[in-house]
Amino acid sequence: MKEEKQRDRVADRKVVPLRRDAGFFFEKAVSSLDRYQYDKALKYFRKAVEYEPDNPVNHCNMAGILSEMGNYEASNEVLLSVLKDVDPNMTECYFYLANNYANMEQFEAAEEALITYLEEDPSGQFLSEAEEMMDLLHYELNRPAKVKYIKSREGMAEHDEARAMLEEGKFSGAVKLLESIVEEHPDFLAARNNLALGYYYLGMFPQAMEAIHGVLEREPGNLHGLCNLAVFIQHDGDQASLQELAQRLRSIVPFHQEHVFKLATTMGILGEHEAAFGHFSRLLHDEEVNYDPCLFHYTAVAAYNTGRYSDAKRLWRHAAKLDPGSEIPVFYLDRLERLQEHGREVKISYHYHLPFEEQLKLWDKWGESIPDAIKEDPLIRSSFFWALRHGDAQTKLQVIQAFSLIADAEVKEALQAFLLEPGEEKYLKDLAVFVLRTLGVTDPLPICLDGKTQEVAPGFVSARLPVWEPQWQAVLDEARRRMAKRYSVLQQHDAETIWVEFITRSYPEAPSTAHVGGWAAAVEYLTAKMHRRPVTYEEVAKRYGVSVSTASRCTRRVDEVCGIKEKMNAMFPSG
Known part of the structure; x- marks a missing residue:
């Protein structure tokens, strides 16, 4: 009996197997x-x-x-x-x-x-x-x-150019060049890796996956390829494959500086913050790179994400010393203090820029005077291109507005591609057409509406009118001239939408537009009200050189036809 009880006690013990692999x-x-x-x-x-x-x-x-x-x-x-x-x-x-x-x-x-x-x-x-x-x-x-020859130098000059374009945020141009390099040199793995990244930065996920598999088919152990694949799989949401690949990456200890950095950033993106902290900490001991504020930021983020808050504070303070003109370390130090005050735990990104929503706030603050360094920052540009493809409707709206301020050839390409996306809202496409016109695009634009692709002139929001009279255009021109410096591109677009809708609904009984200033004042007044901006009839009447009664009468007429105030009351009920 005693021996039986002893056996029972032994059986009740929890045996923890020693992991040996x-x-x-x-x-x-x-x-x-x-x-x-x-x-x-x-x-x-x-x-x-x-x-x-x-x-x-x-x-x-x-x-x-x-x-x-x-x-x-x-x-x-x-x-x-x-x-x-x-x-x-x-x-x-x-x-x-x-x-x-x-x-x-x-x-x-x-x-x-x-x-x-x-x-x-x-x-x-x-x-x-x-x-x-x-x-x-x-x-x-x-x-x-x-x-005799250096195999990896085949196409190297073009590849260096393409890589520089990626670093500058010129993703479309880089992709075109890399596609030609890969076509001519199929085994140029660095070019394939960068092509995959270019596709990814542009939000072209299927093409990115195809390109990275082209790398790993040729060299299964390529570290850059494995790291890129892990990031792409994370985007795709295949957790089983991601865990398997992450386990493989955890077993790698690279000795080359570039490989350490690549693996560290990848592990951070995957949420493997402990591994990321270890790799970034190794780099801090390397005199060739430990002067870079970005590296201190990355290590601080890894420290923050693993609960090492005192280390994170020390590292961000050092980053601030190395980059005294930057708002980034200051922003994260402030976030760290608020986290400690309120006890909230929020993981943060490793990129050395402010979160997307903070960037948009700064763009609103800068207005038309955004520094070129900000416009050309490749990480910021990448976040905008990505958001235009994968963000919600409100985010896409903000991105299109931001693109009106970046105003370069790649932005035009991105907006033109957006017009061909079948699932996007018509209002967003109308705004994209408006922005393209403000950027000087005058050629007809292919646009997909209701499942059909057609060409439209980069003109007005509505194409239902058989004619567009010069006096109607004069009202728009006057409103645009007066509103240009004081209203965002979205608000200017809405002003045009109001006027075109008014003419379209009134047609063919469109009212006399002899008082160009009065109608333009009405358009600005209603636009301001739509966007909850304070405005009075006296202000717009003075701005457009008309009487208060004329501005008021024209506003009431436009509102009767378009129902602007009724729509606003439905959106923002009082009480």
């Missing part, structure tokens, strides 16, 4: 690296290799640690086994080999490995470092290296 040992290795315990890190990476022998990343991590410890021969043995037995397409191993041989002063072998890297690696991940090493080998061997 490659991910477990990888995490232990990273933890040891953070404490500079290289022997332990090497031991754990070796265990990770035992559990996942077909994963080349585990082998490369082990080779990297051996190289850091100065055991270059052992590191090279691992790298050569990766190329022979695990993944012959991991051409970056040749660069690691060259680096090890150079450290061993085996310069002939280093040159051979480096030439192989340059001639076989399609992405050029370590191209700048390879060129520096080539200079060193030239000096040591007293002769130039015999490189």
Whole structure:
């Protein structure tokens, strides 16, 4: 009986199984690296290799640690086994080999490995470092290296131009150039990656996914491709695939600065804030980049999102010192204080700009004098292009207004593409046509309405009138001239809509427009009322050079036909 009770007690105990897999040992290795315990890190990476022998990343991590410890021969043995037995397409191993041989002063072998890297690696991940090493080998061997061609340089000049365009926010132009590069050089993976990003920035999600799969079909371990895919999958909402890919990314410890940054930002976007904080913190110890306020902002965001509020405050304060003219660190420091006061927990974006709604507030404040640096900021531009495709109706309305102030060729392209989207509201398309006209577009515009595509002149909101008389246009011109500096593009559009609706409903019995100023005053008065702006008959009468009674009479006539005040009362009931 006693033995039976003992067995029952043993059975009642909760047994927690010890996790033993490659991910477990990888995490232990990273933890040891953070404490500079290289022997332990090497031991754990070796265990990770035992559990996942077909994963080349585990082998490369082990080779990297051996190289850091100065055991270059052992590191090279691992790298050569990766190329022979695990993944012959991991051409970056040749660069690691060259680096090890150079450290061993085996310069002939280093040159051979480096030439192989340059001639076989399609992405050029370590191209700048390879060129520096080539200079060193030239000096040591007293002769130039015999490189026949650099594979990743194929189309490089055009690619550099396209990448610069992406960085400047010229997404449409970049995409066109990258499409031509990829067509001519299908294995140019960096161009494919950037093409995928260009599509993504423009909100063209299916094309972005197709482009990134083109990268990973050619090189399954491409880090930039994996990171981009993870961001795209997150947008698509496939949680199962996202978790699987995130787990794979968590097992990667890149040594190259660019790769660390890419992985850090990706993990932040995925909500893997602990991993992001670790990678960004590593970069803060790199003297080549730790002067950048953006990096301190990213690390502060990761700290904030993991509850390290004192670290976040310290990092944002440092960002403010590095970038004293920016409102961004100040905004987030203020948010941090409010969070601590009210106990609210809200995750924030890693981008070094204000949230979308804060940007719109600033645009309202700046009005027509928005600084060029703000207009040309690629992240801000990307957020607007994305919002025009994927935002709600109110957000799209705000974006179209903002586009009227950016006023460049890419904005025109985006608005023209918006006109062809079948599911968008007619009012938004009317506003887009209005903005295009204010931007100088005079050619007929293809527009999709009620499922049918037709061409319209970038003229008036309504196309139902058989004629448009010069005196009717004179009223619009007068109202537009007087309202231009004091009303937003949306309000100017609504003023035109009111007048065109009035003429359309009155036609063919349209009233005399001898008093151009009176009708223009009526249009402005009703527009102001629609947008809850304070206005009196005396103000508009004085502005348009007419009597108060004329302005009042014209306003009542327009309102009788169009029912503006009735619509407003329905939208904003009193009481």
